[in-house]
Amino acid sequence: MKRLFNLAILSLSLLLVASMIPGTIVSAEEEASLLDPNKRLNVAHRGASGHAPEHTIPSYKLGERMNGDYIEIDLQMTKDGVLVAMHDERVDRTTDGTGLVKDYTLEELKKLDAGSWFNEENPEKAKRAYQGLEVPTLEEVIQTFGNDSHYYIETKSPEVYPGMEKELLRVLEKYELTPKYEERGKVLVQSFSKASLLKMHDLAPDMPLVQLISYKTPATITEQELAELSRYTVGIGMSYTKIDQEYVEKVRESGLLIHPYTVNEKEDMKRLLDWGVTGMFTNYPDRLEDVMDDFEDDEDEVEDDDENEEDED
Numbered sequence: 001m002k003r004l005f006n007l008a009i010l011s012l013s014l015l016l017v018a019s020m021i022p023g024t025i026v027s028a029e030e031e032a033s034l035l036d037p038n039k040r041l042n043v044a045h046r047g048a049s050g051h052a053p054e055h056t057i058p059s060y061k062l063g064e065r066m067n068g069d070y071i072e073i074d075l076q077m078t079k080d081g082v083l084v085a086m087h088d089e090r091v092d093r094t095t096d097g098t099g100l101v102k103d104y105t106l107e108e109l110k111k112l113d114a115g116s117w118f119n120e121e122n123p124e125k126a127k128r129a130y131q132g133l134e135v136p137t138l139e140e141v142i143q144t145f146g147n148d149s150h151y152y153i154e155t156k157s158p159e160v161y162p163g164m165e166k167e168l169l170r171v172l173e174k175y176e177l178t179p180k181y182e183e184r185g186k187v188l189v190q191s192f193s194k195a196s197l198l199k200m201h202d203l204a205p206d207m208p209l210v211q212l213i214s215y216k217t218p219a220t221i222t223e224q225e226l227a228e229l230s231r232y233t234v235g236i237g238m239s240y241t242k243i244d245q246e247y248v249e250k251v252r253e254s255g256l257l258i259h260p261y262t263v264n265e266k267e268d269m270k271r272l273l274d275w276g277v278t279g280m281f282t283n284y285p286d287r288l289e290d291v292m293d294d295f296e297d298d299e300d301e302v303e304d305d306d307e308n309e310e311d312e313d
Contacts, residue, residue, distance in 0.1 A: 034150065034185025035208060035234055037257060040295075041279025042288045043152055044068030045262050046087060050283035051125060053118035054094060055085040056133045057144055064145070068285035070152040070188070073141060075168065076101040077161040078109055083138040083168060089157050093117070095135065102160060109135050138168070142175045151177070151187045154212070158196035165199040169207075179206040190237060201232045208234040210259065215242040226254040237261055240272060240280065248275040266291050 033039065047059025048066050060071050074087040079102060091097040091104070095112035115133030119126035136144075142151070158164045168189070172178050177187050190210035191197050197209045211233045213219070219242040229236060235257025243260060251258045261281035263269050269291040272280055282288045 034183060035257065037252070037255070037278055039278065040273065040292060041069045041259065042067060042285050042292060043070045043072050043259065043279060043281045044285045045072050045281040045283050046074065047071065048283070048285055050264065051286075052127075053115040053130050053133060055087060055136070056114055056130075057136055057141070058115075058129065058133065060141060060145065063285050064149065066284075066286040067289045069279070070150045071141070071145065072152045072154070072281060073138065074154045074156045075138060075164065076156055077164055077167070078102070078104055078106045080105045081163070081167065082106045083164070083171065084109065085136050085138065085141060087156065089160065091135075106137065138171055139175075142171070142177065147175070147177065147182065147186075150185075152210075153187060153189050155189065155191040155193065155196045155200075158191065158193050158199075165196055165203060169200070169203050178204060179208075184208055188234075198232060210235045210237055210257070212236070213238045215239065217242075219243045219247050221247065221250060223254075226251065226256065230254060230256060235259060235278070237281070240268060245275040248272075248277055252276050252278070263288070270295065 044060070044063025044066070046054035047056065048062035048068070049055075049059055052059040052062050055074065063071060073085050075083050076086045076089060077083055084101065084106070086094065086101060088094065089102070090100055091109070091112060092099070094117055095114045096116065097104075097112040101109070112135060113132050114135045115130035119130050138153075153168065155164055155168065169178070172187060173180075176182065179186075184206060185208055188208050188210055189197070189200055190212055192212040192214060194211065197211060200207055200209055209232060211229055213236055215238055219238055233256065236251065237259045238261070240260035240263050248258055257278040259279045259281065260272060260277055263272060263280045263282050264284055264287070266287055269280065269282070269288055273291065273295045280288065
């Protein structure tokens with residue numbers, strides 16, 4: 001069972017109890033648990049993309065079945081202004097087409113096969129159902145999974161798509177997925193573009209944002225940089241290969257969340273959890289779920305040992 005389900009039930013119970021006490025008000029921050037720095041999030045990177053074609057409905061569904069806490073959606077925009085789920089600016093890698101997403105209308109994009117490439121590259125995981133899959137729009141993803149799911153959305157190449165942030169907010173408002181309607185953290189918006197995140201911050205000050213950082217060398221970060229990031233974000237993300245324990249601890253001490261990407265091996269997952277990350281992106285949410293379960297079991301054993309030592313004292 002998902003960790004988020006238990007936390008949601010607990011939050012709802014507390015809210016109901018509080019509502020029966022005169023004069024008691026539960027703030028959005030108190031009610032929400034999704035941004036709890038003590039939580040560890042399992043983010044299904046492009047869905048369960050190690051098992052199914054990335055950024056397709058089957059991949060997202062599999063990510064949820066494998067207990068991913070969030071569906072991660074990279075956004076591009078079509079020639080006629082529709083937000084679609086695709087990582088690359090070009091369609092070449094993940095469809096049978098060629099060219100830039102921005103040069104396709106949605107109708108043209110829908111004619112492309114977004115699944116057969118996966119069967120060709122992964123014959124041991126190939127499925128007939130993947131043949132002929134369509135590129136989904138953001139709205140189609142939300143319509144499929146609804147308000148019970150959690151979305152981690154990236155504005156990709158926003159400089160290529162003027163108005164992307166405004167259109168994203170329009171869609172989220174349409175489906176009542178902004179903090180005005182849902183607990184803060186139901187949707188997280190991330191980007192490598194600070195300008196894009198600042199636009200989102202201006203349009204929707206309560207929307208939780210995550211700044212992605214690209215490091216070419218081992219990661220370092222200053223107190224001044226952390227203070228600036230805290231002004232408009234709730235967290236940061238970067239390649240797990242560039243960070244160390246000191247970096248993680250420094251970010252955690254600043255109060256920011258830290259969600260490294262893309263972590264696919266169990267040894268790396270375990271090491272990052274030991275360092276204190278608050279979540280990570282993975283193509284294999286099933287693997288991360290197993291590692292998190294073992295990690296929590298170990299934590300429980302340590303707590304029990306500490307309690308027994310106190311009793312003996």
